[in-house]
Amino acid sequence: MATSRTHTGEYKARWKLDANYPVIAPDYSQKRSAMAFRFGLGRKAETPAIPTVDVAPAPQKKKRARVAAPRKKAVDTPAVDPA
16 A cells, blocks of 8 residues: 555455455554553653642752953064074
8 A cells, every 4th residue: 555555445445345354464463552552652641749748949059150261362473584
């Protein structure tokens, strides 16, 4: 079907298959389902437990102002006499 670009319904109609005929091999489908279950796919995310103790928020660190690094001064080099 992927190579002929036909939809499942068209494929089944062309080959006169029942509407409930499996398109994917049952063994392959079971293996993929088991693998997805192991990965946790299809499950809703677990809600975290709500803590019963009030916890004070951690103190925020003060951000330090950025200070530009001092620029290096250009050094005048004396001209060298090629002679």
